[in-house]
Amino acid sequence: ETGVTQTPRHLVMGMTNKKSLKCEQHLGHNAMYWYKQSAKKPLELMFVYNFKEQTENNSVPSRFSPECPNSSHLFLHLHTLQPEDSALYLCASSQEKGSVFNQPQHFGDGTRLSIL
Amino acid sequence: ILNVEQSPQSLHVQEGDSTNFTCSFPSSNFYALHWYRWETAKSPEALFVMTLNGDEKKKGQISATLNTKEGYSYLYIKGSQPEDSATYLCAFPSENTDKLIFGTGTRLQVFP
Numbered sequence: 001e002t003g004v005t006q007t008p009r010h011l012v013m014g015m016t017n018k019k020s021l022k023c024e025q026h027l028g029h030n031a032m033y034w035y036k037q038s039a040k041k042p043l044e045l046m047f048v049y050n051f052k053e054q055t056e057n058n059s060v061p062s063r064f065s066p067e068c069p070n071s072s073h074l075f076l077h078l079h080t081l082q083p084e085d086s087a088l089y090l091c092a093s094s095q096e097k098g099s100v101f102n103q104p105q106h107f108g109d110g111t112r113l114s115i116l
Numbered sequence: 117i118l119n120v121e122q123s124p125q126s127l128h129v130q131e132g133d134s135t136n137f138t139c140s141f142p143s144s145n146f147y148a149l150h151w152y153r154w155e156t157a158k159s160p161e162a163l164f165v166m167t168l169n170g171d172e173k174k175k176g177q178i179s180a181t182l183n184t185k186e187g188y189s190y191l192y193i194k195g196s197q198p199e200d201s202a203t204y205l206c207a208f209p210s211e212n213t214d215k216l217i218f219g220t221g222t223r224l225q226v227f228p
Contacts, residue, residue: 004159031214042120043160043205043218056214060131088162100209100216101147 003027006091006108014116015081021111023074023091031097032074033105034066035090043090049074051096081115088112120208129196134218134220136192137222143187149217150207151180151191160205163191193210196226 004025013019025032034046048056049068065077065083074091092105121140129135141149151163164173169184177194193200203221209215 033214037132037184040220042220043207045215048213048214058215061197091189100150100214102165102167104165105149105216106161106162109157109159 003062003106004091004093004108006089006111008060008111009109010112010114011077013081015083016026017077017081018077020078020088021076021091021113023076023108025072025074025091025093025106027093027106029093029095029106030071031094031099032068032071033092033094034074034076035092037090037110038051038084038087046076053098078113081113083115084114086115120206120217120219121206122206122222124222125220126130126223127225129224131196131198131226131228133196133226134192134194135196135224136190137204137216137224139182139191139219140190141187141206141208142187143185145211146187147209147211149189150205150209151189152205153178153202154200154205154221163204165206189220193224196224197227198226200224 007022031050035043037043045058046060047066052068067075088110090110091108094105137171149166152160154160164180166182171182180191183190203223205221207218
C-alpha cells in the first residue's frame with residue numbers, strides 16, 4: 001500500500017543548505033504528523049496538523065519549519081541544520097485529531113537525512 | 117512523563133518457533149495501545165489498536181492481548197517465519213493530545 005508517500009527517500013545536505021521534505025497521503029485523512037527517529041531512540045513526534053492547522057509542536061527547534069497547505073500534503077522545511085539532526089524522518093496520517101484513541105496511524109517510508 | 121517499555125530489545129528464533137514479547141505502559145488513564153510492525157527500509161505497518169481491558173486481537177499468526185489494570189500487552193507470533201523478521205513497536209497516546217509515545221521496539225529475527 002502506498003497510501004502515504006514521502007520524497008525524497010534519502011537526502012544529504014550541508015549545514016547551511018535549505019531543503020524540504022514532502023509528504024502526500026491518498027487516504028482521505030485529515031490529520032498528518034512528522035516524526036523523527038534518531039539512532040537507538042524511539043520514534044519521536046515533532047508536529048501534528050489537523051485540517052491544515054498545527055495542533056502540536058513538540059518543542060521542535062525553529063530550524064525545522066512545517067507547512068500544511070491542505071489535508072493531503074505536508075512539508076518539512078529544513079534550514080541551518082546541525083549534524084545531530086541526521087535521522088530518519090517519518091510522515092504519518094490518520095483520520096482526524098483524536099483518532100489516536102481508536103485508529104491506527106498510516107506511515108510513509110521515511111526520508112533518511114544526513115547532515116554533513 | 118509517560119513511558120512505554122518493550123522487552124526484550126531483540127530476539128532471535130528459528131523458523132517454526134513461537135515467540136512473544138511485552139509492552140509495558142502506565143496503567144492509570146488508559147486510552148489505547150497501538151502495535152506496529154516495521155520491516156527494514158519499509159514503513160511501519162499498523163497491526164492492532166487495542167482499547168478494552170482483556171481485549172485479544174488476531175491477524176494471521178500474530179495475536180495480542182491487553183491488560184490495562186496492570187499496564188501490559190503481549191504480542192504473540194505462532195510458528196514464526198523469516199518474513200516475520202521486523203521490529204515490533206508499541207505506542208500509547210498521551211492524555212488529551214494527538215501524541216503517540218512509542219517504545220524502542222523489539223527486533224525479531226527469524227532464521228530459516
